[in-house]
Amino acid sequence: MSTVVTLIPGDGIGPSITAATVKVLEAAGADVEWDERLAGVAAVTTHHTPIPEETLESIKRTRVSLKGPLTTPVGTGFRSINVALRKEFDLYANVRPALTLQTGGRYEGIDLVLIRENTEGLYVGVEHYIGVGDDPHAAAESVMIITRFGAERIVRYAFEYAVSHGRKKVTLAHKANILKFTQGLFLDVGRAVAKEYEGRVEFEDRIIDATAMLLVLNPYQFDVLVMENMFGDILSDQMAGLVGGLGMAPGGNIGRDAAIFEPVHGSAPDIAGRGIANPTAMLLAGCMLMEHLDQHDVSTRVRDSIRHTLESRVTVTPDVGGKARTEEYADAVIANLE
Ligand code: NAD
Numbered sequence: 001m002s003t004v005v006t007l008i009p010g011d012g013i014g015p016s017i018t019a020a021t022v023k024v025l026e027a028a029g030a031d032v033e034w035d036e037r038l039a040g041v042a043a044v045t046t047h048h049t050p051i052p053e054e055t056l057e058s059i060k061r062t063r064v065s066l067k068g069p070l071t072t073p074v075g076t077g078f079r080s081i082n083v084a085l086r087k088e089f090d091l092y093a094n095v096r097p098a099l100t101l102q103t104g105g106r107y108e109g110i111d112l113v114l115i116r117e118n119t120e121g122l123y124v125g126v127e128h129y130i131g132v133g134d135d136p137h138a139a140a141e142s143v144m145i146i147t148r149f150g151a152e153r154i155v156r157y158a159f160e161y162a163v164s165h166g167r168k169k170v171t172l173a174h175k176a177n178i179l180k181f182t183q184g185l186f187l188d189v190g191r192a193v194a195k196e197y198e199g200r201v202e203f204e205d206r207i208i209d210a211t212a213m214l215l216v217l218n219p220y221q222f223d224v225l226v227m228e229n230m231f232g233d234i235l236s237d238q239m240a241g242l243v244g245g246l247g248m249a250p251g252g253n254i255g256r257d258a259a260i261f262e263p264v265h266g267s268a269p270d271i272a273g274r275g276i277a278n279p280t281a282m283l284l285a286g287c288m289l290m291e292h293l294d295q296h297d298v299s300t301r302v303r304d305s306i307r308h309t310l311e312s313r314v315t316v317t318p319d320v321g322g323k324a325r326t327e328e329y330a331d332a333v334i335a336n337l338e
Helices: 014-027 041-047 053-062 081-088 148-164 182-196 208-217 229-242 280-292 296-312 326-335
Strands: 003-008 032-036 064-067 093-099 111-117 127-132 135-142 169-174 202-207 224-227 250-254 259-263
Touching (some): 014 280, 014 326, 093 280, 111 229, 148 224
Parallel strands (some): 169 224
Antiparallel strands (some): 127 135
């Protein structure tokens, strides 16, 4: 029986890159049944909320979703719909691989995975202004929260990921030299978890700013990287830059009871409706979904075909130097499937 997957096309370029992705995955033999649901601006007109209850119910049922980018509508009470979805399903691990698929960039042969803590840190949304005299916004304060529980489960996830994917090293990046309590706790917990994997997975810890520099100087020294929420947000975009930019970057949001796969980029309102969006990041999110469902042959075929199609440099979208439209590129990926 096919696995049912909640499909959320999303906003802006979302529906076109989702259609392209579904077409390619099905052509590659994906054994899934899509339960298509609305979220984001797309849901507001019909359901008066960016996260309709029936969409949440679908994810609760299927426990797995492929999601396009969502625009957070202004004035709906949500800081970010994406953050709200991650919180709703406690999707604590954000897995962001950076893999070279197109040669000729600044670096060749990049194969890194960043594991970002997805629920704590500065993203807990505890912030406020402090008024002084007649200036209500004289100062502002944001609170970073790190818990032993949260730190332990994300570092353990990184080590388990390394073990199950045959990776050799985990680098924990932090700022414990300055943020001695929050980052200090993250580092202490990380070191303790690392001990359990001694002899199986190499471990190192590095200060976040040095890590950012070393990623540019010599990214090959890294393998799996793990860090708290905001550092992970920033460094995963930097790592996307090593392999051709946001159009190449997928992400998986993984929890104990559910997983949502998505491109790292947003809804790209500047090019929405023009038919030129690059669906590669969404396709790679689809590959991560296939791996999650143990359909590894499908993800390997799609990834090989993407590599082949990008390499030919003929039928590729304008952001990577071509003239092809979204569906022309998707058709080329289908034609190159082996
Ligand atoms: P963006 O990622 O949408 O766009 C940044 C730039 O990259 C734009 O010039 C865009 O045209 C280009 N781009 C992005 N994806 C592309 C693709 N697949 N092909 C070709 N070019 C691409 O970032 P933004 O403009 O800051 O955000 C727009 C909206 O998306 C905002 O409402 C934001 O909240 C939302 N957003 C959603 C997610 C998500 O759903 N996970 C992530 C980031 C931003």
